Amino acid sequence: MSRFRRFLRTPEAVAGAIILAALIAMALSASLLFPGDPQAIAGPALLPPFQDWSLPLGTDRLGRDVLAELFHGARTSLAVGLAAAAAALAVGSVVGTLAGFAGGFIDEVLMRITDAFQTVPSFLLALAFVSVVGPSLGIVVIAIALGTWTGPARVARAEVLSIRERDYVASARAIGMHPLAIAFREVLPNALPPVLAMSSVIVAAAILTEAALSFLGLGDPNRVTWGGMIAEGRTVLRTAPFLSIVPGIALVLTVLGVYLAGEGIVETTAVRRGLQ
Amino acid sequence: MSLLAVSNLTKRYRRGGKSIAAVDDVSFHIDPGETLALAGPSGSGKSTIARLVLRLVEPDAGRIEFEGDDFLALRAAALRARRARLQMVFQDPLAAFNPRATVARVLDDPLRIHGIASRSERPRRIAALLERVGLAAELASRAIHEISGGQRQRVAIARAVATKPTLIVLDEAVSALDVSVRGQILELLLDLQRQERIAYLFISHDLGVVRAVAHRVILLDAGQIAESGDARAVIDAPRSAIGKALVAAAPRLHGTRR
Ligand SMILES: Nc1ncnc2c1ncn2[C@@H]1O[C@H](COP(=O)(O)OP(=O)(O)OP(=O)(O)O)[C@@H](O)[C@H]1O
Ligand SMILES: [Mg+2]
Numbered sequence: 260m261s262r263f264r265r266f267l268r269t270p271e272a273v274a275g276a277i278i279l280a281a282l283i284a285m286a287l288s289a290s291l292l293f294p295g296d297p298q299a300i301a302g303p304a305l306l307p308p309f310q311d312w313s314l315p316l317g318t319d320r321l322g323r324d325v326l327a328e329l330f331h332g333a334r335t336s337l338a339v340g341l342a343a344a345a346a347a348l349a350v351g352s353v354v355g356t357l358a359g360f361a362g363g364f365i366d367e368v369l370m371r372i373t374d375a376f377q378t379v380p381s382f383l384l385a386l387a388f389v390s391v392v393g394p395s396l397g398i399v400v401i402a403i404a405l406g407t408w409t410g411p412a413r414v415a416r417a418e419v420l421s422i423r424e425r426d427y428v429a430s431a432r433a434i435g436m437h438p439l440a441i442a443f444r445e446v447l448p449n450a451l452p453p454v455l456a457m458s459s460v461i462v463a464a465a466i467l468t469e470a471a472l473s474f475l476g477l478g479d480p481n482r483v484t485w486g487g488m489i490a491e492g493r494t495v496l497r498t499a500p501f502l503s504i505v506p507g508i509a510l511v512l513t514v515l516g517v518y519l520a521g522e523g524i525v526e527t528t529a530v531r532r533g534l535q
Numbered sequence: 536m537s538l539l540a541v542s543n544l545t546k547r548y549r550r551g552g553k554s555i556a557a558v559d560d561v562s563f564h565i566d567p568g569e570t571l572a573l574a575g576p577s578g579s580g581k582s583t584i585a586r587l588v589l590r591l592v593e594p595d596a597g598r599i600e601f602e603g604d605d606f607l608a609l610r611a612a613a614l615r616a617r618r619a620r621l622q623m624v625f626q627d628p629l630a631a632f633n634p635r636a637t638v639a640r641v642l643d644d645p646l647r648i649h650g651i652a653s654r655s656e657r658p659r660r661i662a663a664l665l666e667r668v669g670l671a672a673e674l675a676s677r678a679i680h681e682i683s684g685g686q687r688q689r690v691a692i693a694r695a696v697a698t699k700p701t702l703i704v705l706d707e708a709v710s711a712l713d714v715s716v717r718g719q720i721l722e723l724l725l726d727l728q729r730q731e732r733i734a735y736l737f738i739s740h741d742l743g744v745v746r747a748v749a750h751r752v753i754l755l756d757a758g759q760i761a762e763s764g765d766a767r768a769v770i771d772a773p774r775s776a777i778g779k780a781l782v783a784a785a786p787r788l789h790g791t792r793r
Contacts, residue, residue, distance in 0.1 A: 435618035
């Protein structure tokens with residue numbers, strides 16, 4: 260409980276948590292508050308915000324409800340960001356653990372593969388992957404994860420290299436435990452904290468990458484995305500700047516919220532570990 | 536026939552470009568139910584021998600025969616199965632356990648891995664093991680970091696005896712404990728040995744303890760055997776230079792009786 264209280268005493272963390280909570284509420288309530296297709300025409304085109312209270316944020320070039328799009332976009336952003344980060348962390352931890360624990364040839368091969376992925380800028384990798392395979396939500400998630408798993412893999416490997424020399428790993432071998440069981444039951448869980456500490460940065464980056472892909476028209480065409488909304492708004496930037504500004508602010512706030520809340524969690528748990 | 540026969544065991548480590556023999560052509564044997572002590576100054580290769588005997592590291596040369604078989608020839612699954620017969624207790628009872636483990640999980644592992652008891656039977660076995668090492672069965676649900684150092688070392692011993700081994704390697708197993716707890720743990724080890732005829736490879740730098748518990752002793756110096764023989768005879772009248780130095784440095788050797 261004291262960890263929670265320490266979290267509450269960090270103002271940035273609380274601000275992050277509030278933003279994140281609002282975002283999750285938006286994502287979860289999207290289809291309740293705005294049932295039906297958010298991409299359907301809801302009123303006259305290019306209605307400015309705060310004019311008509313049934314369309315509080317106005318409408319876009321095609322007369323779609325901006326607020327509805329914003330809510331449904333929150334869903335896509337969060338889903339893609341979390342799924343891509345989870346995939347990257349999972350793949351990275353497994354690869355890093357195998358490399359660090361097995362050592363020798365397996366380590367060499369896995370780390371060369373990691374190097375290869377790391378030398379390509381992750382956004383280019385995602386761009387290339389989606390262009391080749393085609394845009395859909397699942398593909399976007401994989402595309403983002405492809406470029407981000409290398410960081411967690413390196414951190415996991417470094418941690419595993421130190422853990423595998425500990426006595427309890429020797430004990431596990433001495434009682435005859437299978438090497439894979441040792442790697443994944445004894446070593447991996449203890450190597451996770453520094454890997455998980457990267458998750459806020461990874462989620463934030465994944466959300467930005469998704470927005471950038473959508474901005475370039477490589478997002479799932481059947482979903483509203485903030486990146487897509489910004490791209491849409493760009494064509495009428497002079498006359499209706501709010502169409503780009505509203506999703507832009509949402510994006511900035513989201514990334515900020517994820518980052519602050521994540522850092523807050525890391526901070527409070529790290530302090531706790533430091534005290535022990 | 537001896538339980539463990541080690542011959543010409545050698546292990547070299549590279550340090551700063553040149554290779555140093557941590558264990559240099561060492562041969563010894565242990566009989567069933569016997570305690571053989573390894574003593575020697577820091578860095579003399581005691582822990583390396585322990586790890587070699589357990590095949591936690593592989594030797595550069597030499598033979599290890601365990602229960603009549605070529606232990607170094609065992610591979611993968613055969614080696615893991617044989618490990619049930621050859622167990623280890625480490626010096627630091629906190630480092631020897633997964634920091635996330637509970638007492639029950641620690642004792643469950645060997646029972647499960649070696650198919651000693653069915654899932655439904657294991658809680659009872661765990662309780663019996665705890666009782667065997669003088670702990671309350673209720674301790675099973677505790678996390679490893681929630682029990683005392685002495686209790687932890689008893690759990691380590693319980694884990695080691697769970698698979699009914701014939702040999703346990705004790706690397707400074709009582710060195711980290713304070714004196715009163717140390718006496719109790721030594722008592723427990725001797726009791727287990729009497730009842731189940733377990734042999735010990737007992738590593739210690741404390742010649743008083745060695746004299747009290749070991750049948751025979753090997754004094755190591757820089758990876759080589761400097762002197763060996765009956766524990767009391769060697770410690771009461773060391774012939775090697777390192778033996779004399781160790782005895783001279785040991786506090787209150789006299790008055791300890793096995
Ligand atoms: N993994 C390793 N890599 C390099 N050198 C090692 C390694 N393990 C042990 N050594 C070296 O081998 C020698 C013997 O070490 P060992 O740990 O067996 O000594 P010890 O007798 O157990 O000492 P202590 O009483 O301090 O525990 C030392 O010189 C040590 O530095
Ligand atoms: Mg040692």
